[in-house]
Amino acid sequence: MRNILLPSIRIPYNLTKGSLAERNINSGKFTDKIYESISSGINSNRAILKFETIQSKLSELIPGVKIKVRQDENANCEAIVDLIGDKKGKACGFLLAIKSPKSQVKVDFLPKLIHEIQHISDYLYNPKLLARDQKLFNTLGRSNKYSNFYDKYMYNEYPFDEEASRRFYISYISKALNDFVKSANKKVIIDYLQDVRYSLRGELLAYKKQKEYAYKLSEKGFKIKPEDFSERVKYFMFEEKIKLVETVLFDLISKQRLKNAQKIKNNKFIDGTSF
Numbered sequence: 001m002r003n004i005l006l007p008s009i010r011i012p013y014n015l016t017k018g019s020l021a022e023r024n025i026n027s028g029k030f031t032d033k034i035y036e037s038i039s040s041g042i043n044s045n046r047a048i049l050k051f052e053t054i055q056s057k058l059s060e061l062i063p064g065v066k067i068k069v070r071q072d073e074n075a076n077c078e079a080i081v082d083l084i085g086d087k088k089g090k091a092c093g094f095l096l097a098i099k100s101p102k103s104q105v106k107v108d109f110l111p112k113l114i115h116e117i118q119h120i121s122d123y124l125y126n127p128k129l130l131a132r133d134q135k136l137f138n139t140l141g142r143s144n145k146y147s148n149f150y151d152k153y154m155y156n157e158y159p160f161d162e163e164a165s166r167r168f169y170i171s172y173i174s175k176a177l178n179d180f181v182k183s184a185n186k187k188v189i190i191d192y193l194q195d196v197r198y199s200l201r202g203e204l205l206a207y208k209k210q211k212e213y214a215y216k217l218s219e220k221g222f223k224i225k226p227e228d229f230s231e232r233v234k235y236f237m238f239e240e241k242i243k244l245v246e247t248v249l250f251d252l253i254s255k256q257r258l259k260n261a262q263k264i265k266n267n268k269f270i271d272g273t274s275f
């Protein structure tokens with residue numbers, strides 16, 4: 001199957017041109033635009049935001065892209081963005097699942113909502129990431145040792161401040177990563193690690209936006225305590241983990257290139273002797 005994205009999951013390609021840094025800026029601006037629209041009319045701590053409203057504002061701002069906002073009482077986190085797949089295994093839309101019993105959220109949930117919306121913006125402005133996710137999903141399926149590894153070692157917190165203890169944790173993660181790579185399927189590991197690298201980078205962007213809006217809302221007088229979670233993000237050690245993944249990737253890609261060069265050389269040799 002050719003790994004092309006369906007129109008219901010992407011914005012026009014001319015919007016997604018440019019360097020990664022430019023795309024990061026544009027996806028951030030897009031999140032701001034969505035925030036403006038979603039939060040208009042919210043003027044007190046008692047204000048409620050219905051899922052229907054979030055859904056219709058998103059559809060209005062991203063016409064043609066399928067986004068479903070749904071309550072998910074069984075989720076193990078407050079909110080999550082996932083891809084919706086069609087019967088052929090193609091990603092055809094985004095699912096924004098929120099743990100909330102009444103299909104509505106309060107004002108203090110807004111920063112978290114912005115975090116999730118930043119993930120959607122990030123996907124829209126980086127269609128290559130989406131295409132890679134689609135490819136990996138079709139090769140690996142949804143629940144597997146690869147997603148478990150990400151949850152257990154990459155997207156996990158280590159809530160300790162002491163420098164020596166943090167260094168110890170990172171060396172533990174490094175060992176787990178190297179062991180994992182040894183046991184992984186050689187055909188998918190480079191794509192998988194690229195995916196991990198960009199997912200961690202995406203979390204950094206999303207937490208940054210979450211923090212920015214938590215401060216904005218609290219300055220406007222809303223009952224939100226930005227400090228509660230802005231401190232928390234350091235316990236994920238995303239930057240350190242990105243570096244670990246990049247080191248392993250660099251090594252794998254160098255070996256792969258060497259192998260390919262060797263193959264070309266051998267082929268030339270065979271060609272050369274066949275005449």
Ligand SMILES: [Zn+2]
Nearest residue numbers: 115119203206
């Ligand atoms: Zn996130």
